[in-house]
Amino acid sequence: MKxxxxxxxxxxxxxxxxxxxxxxxxxxxxxxxxxxxxxxxQRNYIYGDGKKxxxxxxxxxxxxxxxxxxxxxxxxxxxxxxxGQQRITSFARFVNQSWPFAVERNGKPRYFNxxxxxxxxxxxxxxxxxxxxxxxxxxxxxxxxTINIAGVPLNKQELRNSAYHGPFVTEARKVFSNPDNANMxxxxxxxxxxxxxQQILETALDWVSNGDIEGYMAKHRDNGDIxxxxxxxxxxxxxxxxxxxxxxxxxxxxxxxxxxxQYHNNPYAKDDVSSKxxxxxxxxxxxxxxxxxxxxxxxxxxxxxxxxxxxxxxxKRKVYKKQTxxxxxxxxxxxxxxxxxxxxxxxxxxxxxxxxxxxxxxWSKGGTTTEDNCQMLCKTHNRSKGNK
Ligand SMILES: [Zn+2]
Numbered sequence: 001m002k003x004x005x006x007x008x009x010x011x012x013x014x015x016x017x018x019x020x021x022x023x024x025x026x027x028x029x030x031x032x033x034x035x036x037x038x039x040x041x042q043r044n045y046i047y048g049d050g051k052k053x054x055x056x057x058x059x060x061x062x063x064x065x066x067x068x069x070x071x072x073x074x075x076x077x078x079x080x081x082x083x084g085q086q087r088i089t090s091f092a093r094f095v096n097q098s099w100p101f102a103v104e105r106n107g108k109p110r111y112f113n114x115x116x117x118x119x120x121x122x123x124x125x126x127x128x129x130x131x132x133x134x135x136x137x138x139x140x141x142x143x144x145x146t147i148n149i150a151g152v153p154l155n156k157q158e159l160r161n162s163a164y165h166g167p168f169v170t171e172a173r174k175v176f177s178n179p180d181n182a183n184m185x186x187x188x189x190x191x192x193x194x195x196x197x198q199q200i201l202e203t204a205l206d207w208v209s210n211g212d213i214e215g216y217m218a219k220h221r222d223n224g225d226i227x228x229x230x231x232x233x234x235x236x237x238x239x240x241x242x243x244x245x246x247x248x249x250x251x252x253x254x255x256x257x258x259x260x261x262q263y264h265n266n267p268y269a270k271d272d273v274s275s276k277x278x279x280x281x282x283x284x285x286x287x288x289x290x291x292x293x294x295x296x297x298x299x300x301x302x303x304x305x306x307x308x309x310x311x312x313x314x315x316k317r318k319v320y321k322k323q324t325x326x327x328x329x330x331x332x333x334x335x336x337x338x339x340x341x342x343x344x345x346x347x348x349x350x351x352x353x354x355x356x357x358x359x360x361x362x363w364s365k366g367g368t369t370t371e372d373n374c375q376m377l378c379k380t381h382n383r384s385k386g387n388k
Pocket of ligand 1: 379381
């Protein structure tokens with residue numbers, strides 16, 4: 001790969017013919033069409049938050065350097081921004097007044113055309129430090145993944161989008177990476193992450209590929225047909241909607257793709273699910289509320305999903321003491337199950353450390369995790385009871 005350093009290009013040169021796409025929140029072209037600001041493998045513009053974009057322009061006004069910018073020289077003689085897209089989009093938005101924002105100058109908010117001429121010139125005459133790289137796509141790709149510089153590092157899915165860029169990624173992003181998609185709010189009840197950071201797309205790919213995102217992207221890379229991806233995602237969302245009424249925070253970011261695969265052939269009654277769900281949410285002994293959906297889907301048997309509250313040490317000691325005093329007085333084992341078992345342990349007095357606490361009435365049958373529902377059993381008996 002060959003790199004050439006350019007220090008002669010100014011902010012004004014880059015801003016010539018700047019085109020900004022308001023719908024997709026991204027800068028498209030600069031340098032009179034010679035510069036592609038957002039190639040498809042780049043992330044969406046995320047500096048437009050009224051802080052980072054303002055900071056870029058204020059840096060220019062103060063004469064601070066903006067840092068290194070990297071372009072790739074394509075075979076057709078055009079440049080693509082490899083790194084610097086966020087900074088370029090910020091200053092070009094400001095200078096060209098596309099979706100304009102104000103910066104503070106001498107205590108007042110100013111748009112570009114309300115700055116005094118010296119300040120305007122200071123910005124547009126700023127010389128940038130730009131490396132132009134030439135090389136094969138794989139060389140540039142490998143290097144791009146390595147540098148991962150300036151500002152927010154690329155996350156996993158952003159890197160995948162660059163590695164597998166092509167018609168499939170382009171089409172998929174229109175659906176899953178677009179915050180203005182009308183379905184986004186409904187999806188976000190169940191899927192966590194930021195659509196602009198490609199995390200909704202990542203989830204959709206994870207679900208349809210059963211965890212093999214790279215394999216799926218490689219297979220579909222050159223095909224702009226995303227029907228299967230969209231259909232599978234919507235099917236899973238509809239499935240969740242069809243079973244659960246509850247849309248609280250515990251529903252967000254579950255491994256719905258896996259749960260769908262495992263349980264979508266089972267019938268569920270929404271009313272019944274809903275009342276079970278409410279009861280578990282209110283149950284103070286259920287310490288892992290996020291386990292509720294899977295617990296219900298699985299037939300309400302895997303109670304380790306709920307991380308039911310256990311007896312504390314003080315309660316265990318108290319019950320142990322009481323139980324042992326009584327057993328010693330009666331000349332039997334302090335494990336009530338050993339005592340009635342008639343075996344070699346029927347008179348054995350266990351140490352506290354040889355015993356575990358057990359719910360007399362099981363939690364699943366309404367038993368509470370309180371002293372009056374606690375008994376100490378030897379470890380062997382406790383284990384065999386727990387397995388029933
Ligand atoms: Zn026992």
